[in-house]
Amino acid sequence: MRSRIGIRAVLAVGAATALTIGVMAVIVICAHQAELIAELRRSTTQLAETIRSSTHYDMLENRRESLHRQIVAVSAQPGIEKVRVFNKDGRIMFSSDGTEIGRSVDTRAEACFGCHATGQPLTRLSMAARSRIYRASDGHRVLGTIAPIHNEPGCSASACHAHAPGQRVLGVLDVNVSLATVDREIADSRRRMVLLAGCAIAAGSGMLLWLTRSLVLQPVRALADGTRRVADGDLTTTVPVTRDDELGDLATTFNEMTRRLRDAQTQLVQADRLASVGRLAAGVAHEINNPLTGVLTYASFLLKRAEPGSATRDDLEVIVRETTRCREIVKNLLDYARPTPPHRAPVDLREVVGRSASLVANQFTQRRVRLEVDAPVDLPQVSADPNQIEQVIVNLLVNAADAIGAEGGTVRVRARPGPDGFVELAVEDTGHGISPDDLPHVFEPFFTTKGSHGTGLGLAVTWGIVEGHGGTIGVESEAGAGTRFTVRLPVMTTTDVPVGGRDATAA
Numbered sequence: 001m002r003s004r005i006g007i008r009a010v011l012a013v014g015a016a017t018a019l020t021i022g023v024m025a026v027i028v029i030c031a032h033q034a035e036l037i038a039e040l041r042r043s044t045t046q047l048a049e050t051i052r053s054s055t056h057y058d059m060l061e062n063r064r065e066s067l068h069r070q071i072v073a074v075s076a077q078p079g080i081e082k083v084r085v086f087n088k089d090g091r092i093m094f095s096s097d098g099t100e101i102g103r104s105v106d107t108r109a110e111a112c113f114g115c116h117a118t119g120q121p122l123t124r125l126s127m128a129a130r131s132r133i134y135r136a137s138d139g140h141r142v143l144g145t146i147a148p149i150h151n152e153p154g155c156s157a158s159a160c161h162a163h164a165p166g167q168r169v170l171g172v173l174d175v176n177v178s179l180a181t182v183d184r185e186i187a188d189s190r191r192r193m194v195l196l197a198g199c200a201i202a203a204g205s206g207m208l209l210w211l212t213r214s215l216v217l218q219p220v221r222a223l224a225d226g227t228r229r230v231a232d233g234d235l236t237t238t239v240p241v242t243r244d245d246e247l248g249d250l251a252t253t254f255n256e257m258t259r260r261l262r263d264a265q266t267q268l269v270q271a272d273r274l275a276s277v278g279r280l281a282a283g284v285a286h287e288i289n290n291p292l293t294g295v296l297t298y299a300s301f302l303l304k305r306a307e308p309g310s311a312t313r314d315d316l317e318v319i320v321r322e323t324t325r326c327r328e329i330v331k332n333l334l335d336y337a338r339p340t341p342p343h344r345a346p347v348d349l350r351e352v353v354g355r356s357a358s359l360v361a362n363q364f365t366q367r368r369v370r371l372e373v374d375a376p377v378d379l380p381q382v383s384a385d386p387n388q389i390e391q392v393i394v395n396l397l398v399n400a401a402d403a404i405g406a407e408g409g410t411v412r413v414r415a416r417p418g419p420d421g422f423v424e425l426a427v428e429d430t431g432h433g434i435s436p437d438d439l440p441h442v443f444e445p446f447f448t449t450k451g452s453h454g455t456g457l458g459l460a461v462t463w464g465i466v467e468g469h470g471g472t473i474g475v476e477s478e479a480g481a482g483t484r485f486t487v488r489l490p491v492m493t494t495t496d497v498p499v500g501g502r503d504a505t506a507a
Contacts, residue, residue: 009212014205021197029193033186040143040182041131047074048130048147048175051083055173059149064094072096081142081176085149088171133179141179146172219247223254235262266440270463273445289330296323342385342468346492349382349389349415349423350375356393357413360401368408369401375415381492382423388465389489395458396427396485403431403483421491422471428484434477442475 051074058067067085075083075096085094091104131145149171222239229237235258239251299319306313353375364371382389393413400411409430418424434442443463466473470490477483 009216010205010209013208014201017204018197018201021200025193025197029186029190032189033182036182036185037133037143037179040177040179041145044143044145044175044177045130045147047080047177048145048173051175052147052149052173068094079178079181081136081178082174083176084174086171086174088169093171136178141183142176143179144174144176146174148172216247219243219251223247223250226254226258230258230261235265270443288326292323292326292330296320296327299323342388342465344383344385344469346381347384347386347389348379349425349489350377350379352386352390353393353413353415353425356390356397359390359394360397363398364401364411367401367404367406369404370408370410371397372410372412374413379415380417380423382489383492384469384489388469392462392465392487393425393427395462396487399458400427400429400431400483403429403433405431417491418488421493422488423491425487425489426484427487428482430482433479433481433483434475435479439475439477443473 051070055067055070057063058070071083071085071094074080082096082100084092084096084100086105087093089104092100092102095101130147131143133141133143136142148169151170219242226237226239237258238255241248241251241255243251299316303313303316303320306316353373357371357373361371397411397413404411411430412426412428414426414428416424416426443459445457445460463473466487466489472488474486475483476486
């Protein structure tokens with residue numbers, strides 16, 4: 001089963017969060033436990049010192065009964081396990097547990113090991129060395145703290161129980177406090193910490209899941225859906241750009257990609273159609289051209305012999321006119337079937353525009369069309385075949401005049417240096433424009449908006465010539481507001497200079 005990236009991200013981050021919170025929880029619990037134990041050590045040490053101070057005179061005056069009553073009274077307090085007094089030989093002299101009195105313990109026992117670890121009893125113990133933690137017979141932990149009972153001049157000089165002046169420590173006071181309450185608090189803290197950690201992990205994972213879904217998964221899912229639609233052939237697919245981040249840039253790039261794919265598909269379809277037309281033209285031209293030429297020759301011969309004004313002459317004129325039109329169609333088809341490679345040379349586009357304008361000047365005058373030419377003197381030369389470029393310009397000018405119609409108007413030709421090493425030539429008219437439905441098809445063979453007056457091959461030929469020069473042609477139009485065709489041709493470079501009468505680009 002395929003795993004989703006969002007779930008994997010949540011699980012990975014959740015595991016990292018759980019590990020981090022778990023480590024922090026262990027650190028906090030250990031610190032809390034150490035703090036409780038340290039505080040209890042201080043309290044127990046203080047209690048031991050208090051007991052030793054309160055029993056000082058009873059020990060000094062050897063009042064055993066009073067000393068025993070105080071030890072029993074203190075041990076009756078909640079949490080205190082037992083209170084004992086050891087002499088220097090490890091014998092229990094006093095204890096809250098009467099059964100232990102008089103018993104001797106090994107100096108390696110937990111109560112004596114702190115002083116006798118080195119083999120000789122110590123006279124001074126650090127605060128930490130005075131305490132130890134052990135387990136009682138029923139399993140609960142106990143904190144034991146000893147308070148050394150030092151020799152004093154009163155003890156060494158007393159007649160009742162004199163000790164030698166050189167004896168530094170007479171014994172120890174051992175106070176044992178139960179850690180059951182502390183352990184319960186630590187266990188409660190551990191449970192609370194685990195519960196809080198679980199809640200934090202769940203809340204963090206939920207928040208991460210929501211953020212991942214809204215910030216990552218939904219945009220990625222939209223991109224994936226768009227990619228599948230494009231893979232299925234729908235190149236009109238666009239992804240809404242609602243973010244100003246990397247995913248928004250990705251959506252913008254995706255939309256730009258689909259736009260370029262649409263353009264490429266259009267060019268491929270156009271190329272395929274042109275190839276089909278070329279193959280068709282090769283067969284049609286060979287089959288029709290010769291008999292068509294014979295019909296035109298004989299019809300023209302008969303037209304010269306026909307009487308002016310006769311019905312026969314009118315019929316022959318129709319035959320000659322329509323046969324000439326058919327021959328023009330065949331000629332255009334042959335241009336597709338056997339396209340002539342451009343013979344490139346440095347071309348002054350301004351000069352070519354001037355020649356083209358002079359060719360259509362009479363036609364424009366008859367149709368009341370005004371021609372405006374704007375081409376600067378310092379226009380860069382282009383690498384092109386001047387005859388083919390002239391054919392392109394004349395074709396665009398004739399189409400512009402046809403679009404204006406009998407009501408008259410204006411055709412503007414403007415040449416300007418363009419970006420990326422190209423020269424732009426724009427032909428704009430004030431005619432009736434092209435409908436949005438027809439605009440994508442204007443460069444297709446046999447598509448025309450002129451009805452029976454057009455062959456539908458003029459713009460297709462123009463597109464082929466411009467593409468053969470490494471340029472581009474585009475059209476912009478608005479119904480009722482005119483049309484503008486823009487041709488972009490590459491600027492002449494040093495590598496385009498003909499060498500030995502040949503085109504350097506073709507060499």
